[in-house]
Amino acid sequence: MVAEPAEVEVVTTYLQLRSRDQLHAAALDDPELLLLEAREPSVAFYRFLYDAVGREYTWTERLRWSDERLAAHLARPAVTVLVLYLRGSPAGYVELDAESAEAGEAGTEIVYFGLFPAFHGRGLGKHLLSLGVARAFDDGAARVWLHTCTLDGPHALANYRARGFVPYKTTIHQERVGAHS
Ligand SMILES: CC(C)(COP(=O)(O)OP(=O)(O)OC[C@H]1O[C@@H](n2cnc3c(N)ncnc32)[C@H](O)[C@@H]1OP(=O)(O)O)[C@@H](O)C(=O)NCCC(=O)NCCS
DSSP: OOOOOOEEEEEEEEEEEOSGGGOOOOOOOOTTEEEEEOSSOOHHHHHHHHHHHHGGGTOOGGGGSOHHHHHHHHTOTTEEEEEEEETTEEEEEEEEETTOTTOSSSOEEEEEEEEOGGGTTSSHHHHHHHHHHHHHHHTTOSOEEEEEETTSOTTHHHHHHHTTOEEEEEEEEEEETTOOO
16 A cells, blocks of 8 residues: 655755855865866766755655756856765755845755765765855855755754854745655
8 A cells, every 4th residue: 555645844954155154164184085167067967965964854846857858958158066975976055046046036056965875874964065165255255145944964954053153034834755855
């Protein structure tokens, strides 16, 4: 028997850093870590990153995008995909969008951010977030913002707060688990 998807209450928190000075950077000094920009990554590679990070957190929206839609999105100059490698293997990624359609005011959105499960809990999240935010400001962001919700990883919000992000809006909605982006 297939279980019915459950309706759950989802709390979404919007956070922002208004200047680089507010960033509590915590990058690791580890020669085994490498951050590379994936310029126009293949759709297959992007889907691999998205699924590997988000599968346990019901990230599904981008998996429903066609190859054409995803390729066109990734080719936009405003989109930056940074991939973290540990000893030569991908461990996580961050996706920045300097012209996010969701933005109420100018700023760069951290659209997706996370690590593959095997890499959680050893400082790589704060490392990747610090480098991603620095890149956004290097590229001229007026502010860096994002939203995270209660379906994301249990330490996602704490990681943003610890890096200096300040909450500025909260929304609550009902969602069928399995339909999350
Ligand atoms: C959220 C995520 C990136 C954190 O990365 P991580 O490598 O596990 O975390 P780190 O070890 O670098 O710790 C970073 C911060 O997270 C918080 N944190 C991490 N582990 C924690 C724990 N066990 N208990 C409490 N806080 C914790 C802390 O605030 C910590 O910062 P601090 O040490 O300066 O206080 C990672 O767990 C992840 O990819 N989760 C799944 C995807 C996701 O939820 N992405 C965010 C979507 S918006």
